[in-house]
Amino acid sequence: MRVPILKQGDYLIASVQDSLADADLLQLSENLLTQVGLFHSRGVIVDVTALDVMDSFACRALRSLASAIRFRGAETVIVGIQPEVAFAMVQLGLDLAGIRTALDVEEGLELLGNGKDG
């Protein structure tokens, strides 16, 4: 399933709507990296509100996505991790070290804004 990427000012918002196969994640990374360059975006928000599972592959993919996007000159924020998902991730010892997280898209936008201004 393809993930729509929305442009919102200086930022890109990728809203994941359904559970993702591994290939879809890789596709998403590729698209985001291309579009960051295309729109000269300063930040990327990946919204995972609809996800009810985050496995080790997804975590690793998100981590490498964030690192790659940083090389392209933008910040990544993961938003909308559900409490159950967060709890399961911690139990499984998965983390998103190095990636900033926020409660929802609104918070994520604010976080990106503050980070650049302050």
Place this chain on the structure above:
Amino acid sequence: MAAKGLKVGLSRDGIQTASETVYDALVDAVETGRYDGIQAYATLIAERSAPARVTPDRVLEGFLRLREVLSRHLTASYRDMAKLTKVLDIYVPVADRILCIVASALVEEREKVVRQQQEAIRELSTPALRVRDRLLILPIIGVLDTHRARQLTEQLLYAIRANRARVVIMDITGVASVDSKVANHLVQTVEAAQLLGATVLVTGISPEAAQTLVAIGVDLSRLRTVCDLQGGLEEADRLLGLKATTT
């Protein structure tokens, strides 16, 4: 028999009824080999004894008296030695069994009370309090075991989402002992909260706890710690972009 029997805070009539019930149950058990009657009665007594402030040993004492009275009565009734031995052979195991049932009913009752209280303590002791807009305080008091840590984390995560909290102060002043297990639980809770975009400040690590943690080599570098709750609140205000006020 009744007068010498159960003196467990019952009226004369009460003693009479209690003795009769036990006697009936005993006869029933001897005749049928079933202990349903005494089981039910023991549970009833156990339930009643706690609120009436009757200690288990007094209840048991009553039953022991009754047992003794009955066996004396039997000894007096049967003059023939062979017959008496036979009767006692039947009577003693049944009486012992009844005592066993009563004792386990009392223990069971106590355990039930303890379980209920533990449950109540658990529920009461994990509140996430909202102090300011986007600021939660999570005071942890008592023992932090795996079960409770899990419950605590879950409650905290839902509270973060419901209150849109950005900063959480986790105060562990009231945690009795801090060891590597507790530290691990804390780290997990903090990491889970961070996944939801909240910053967690841990406050109230006592000097002893700090030394213990260093001694056992727990890595708390992933935790933001502040000395006490006051400092935690000031730090939280700073993080939230509010101006700290000193009173």
